[in-house]
Amino acid sequence: MNSIQYFNTVAKKWNVIRSEYFEERLKYKVLSKVNIKDKVVADLGCGTGFISLALADDSNIVFSVDNSRNMLKELKEEALKRNLKNIYPLNSSLDNLTLFDESLDAVFINMALHHIKDAKKAINEMYRVLKKSGKLVISDVTEHNGEWAREEMFDEWLGFSNDTIYAWLKEAKFTDINIENTDLRCKGYSSKGEYTETGIFIAAATK
Numbered sequence: 001m002n003s004i005q006y007f008n009t010v011a012k013k014w015n016v017i018r019s020e021y022f023e024e025r026l027k028y029k030v031l032s033k034v035n036i037k038d039k040v041v042a043d044l045g046c047g048t049g050f051i052s053l054a055l056a057d058d059s060n061i062v063f064s065v066d067n068s069r070n071m072l073k074e075l076k077e078e079a080l081k082r083n084l085k086n087i088y089p090l091n092s093s094l095d096n097l098t099l100f101d102e103s104l105d106a107v108f109i110n111m112a113l114h115h116i117k118d119a120k121k122a123i124n125e126m127y128r129v130l131k132k133s134g135k136l137v138i139s140d141v142t143e144h145n146g147e148w149a150r151e152e153m154f155d156e157w158l159g160f161s162n163d164t165i166y167a168w169l170k171e172a173k174f175t176d177i178n179i180e181n182t183d184l185r186c187k188g189y190s191s192k193g194e195y196t197e198t199g200i201f202i203a204a205a206t207k
Contacts, residue, residue: 003115003154004067007047011070014048022111022186026139026200027054029182030110033204034135039105042129044094044122045112049075049087055108056084063099065090095122099129106135111186113140114157120168127172130207136174138165138203141186146196149188165203174205 001009010017027050036059043052046064048071055062056079064087066072072089079087092098094109095118107126116122126136141159149155162179169177184200 001154006154007066007068008070011048011068011074014071014074015050018047018050021188022200023184026110026182026184027051029184029202030108030137030139031055033137033202034106034108036106040103041106041108042099042104044097044107044109044126045115046075046089047071047112049078051108051110052087053078053082053084056082056087059106060086062087063090063104064088065092065094065097065099067091067093095119095125097125097129101128102131102134104129104134105131106137108137108139110139111141113138114155114159117156119157119160120171123168124172127174127207132207134207136169136203136205136207139200142181142199142201144196144198146188146190146194146198148190148192148194149196152190153188159198160201162201165201169203169205174207176206177203178205179203 038060040061041059042063044065046052046066052062052064094116113119143159180202182200187197
């Protein structure tokens with residue numbers, strides 16, 4: 001099984017699984033970083049829509065991008081239930097985005113960067129698709145030693161240091177880089193009962 005197969009398998013249960021890893025209030029911390037009123041935005045690694053469904057309330061268009069078709073299917077069904085007509089699900093890898101250059105006012109990527117093998121390339125892609133003065137918001141886990149996550153959650157990275165994220169953003173030519181280490185925690189148990197708890201950071205930057 002690979003990462004895409006894993007997320008296709010757990011899609012129907014993902015909202016419950018996700019809720020055990022981190023708190024709902026992460027969503028509000030992320031959304032507070034950018035004014036999205038009437039903007040065109042993207043939610044990368046959107047899953048079942050934790051961030052996308054919230055973005056849809058104020059933004060003009062939300063491109064919800066994921067490489068799991070089943071996750072996108074769950075999101076689409078929920079959007080229809082809520083009568084949200086401004087969410088556009090896109091099946092795409094995150095390090096080679098099927099989005100036009102300079103087409104977005106803001107890009108969000110929540111708890112997905114650590115699943116991308118070439119995370120640095122993905123950040124360069126985020127820069128590419130943003131308009132000039134566009135905003136990027138990355139929320140993810142800080143470095144941890146939960147090796148089991150590589151095998152069971154298909155994590156490519158065991159979190160990130162502030163220095164790594166800052167360096168990647170700087171190299172991609174982002175400016176106004178700010179990294180906040182929040183008071184939120186990400187918690188998880190392996191199938192063998194191994195417990196891992198780590199912090200959550202939110203990085204914001206401007207093109």
